[in-house]
Amino acid sequence: MSAQVHVPSLLTRAGTATVLTLAAVGGPMIAPGSVAEAQAQAVTHSAKALKIAASKRGSPYRYGGTGPHRFDCSGLTQYAFKKAGKRLPRTAQQQYNKTRHISSWHRQRGDLVFFHYGRFVYHVGIYAGKGRIWHSPKSGAVVRLEKIWTRSVWYGRVR
Template structure:
């Protein structure tokens, strides 16, 4: 008996198989322009969190608040991701510690932007694209969309 006798019948006896045949047998087929299954089901949790944060535009800042009508910076990110089905810790530093750290070139809408100084994270917002973040900046202010104002930022992706 030769090794050729053990080749499944869907494969040619010469050992060549088209990519289409392999994809069909494996149960996956990538079609140009088609959305992956996760995207086809609807927006990702990051997109949902971004939309929740945007919906809170104008909500007043309050230290220690995590919604639904008042927020501090990490309270806004915690609330937005909770509405999207993900759990984050309470503070900006704890959120940074929990996320998967990514480079600026990997940054996508819905990722978290962490502002740091002297080795500690002091502020967080949700990346909205075009170098802008949704955030709750400080006492006397409101949730708003602003340009990232410093280069002292780190990026994290919620897992």
């Protein structure tokens, strides 16, 4: 009978040690199904989408282009997130409507950057950090990394 008492006690101590070890080395402690887990998955999808968009550097712009070789702005973001395992609608405005809106203070690499005039969203790119985006800008141009050129932007996180 004493063995039955000690086994759970040992498991409890092992579990505590594991948690303490993770805490000491800075390991993540994310409970399945938690908000933190959902945020971690969103960051993972966003990081993958950012890498995919960057891999399309030099691909020509084409109005209505959704890849894999030619893109318009929302076609590039839709393509990158689809390859990363997330579905986005087709247009920049629809993508803005579908994302969780965040402030510029909370933006992260892989978030979407929406350019707007008033309430009208006319362009989208993927935030690359340091005030830059990957995007497919206009006819005659190619997918490229570029500095954000205006303050008239909104940020959205793909859920």
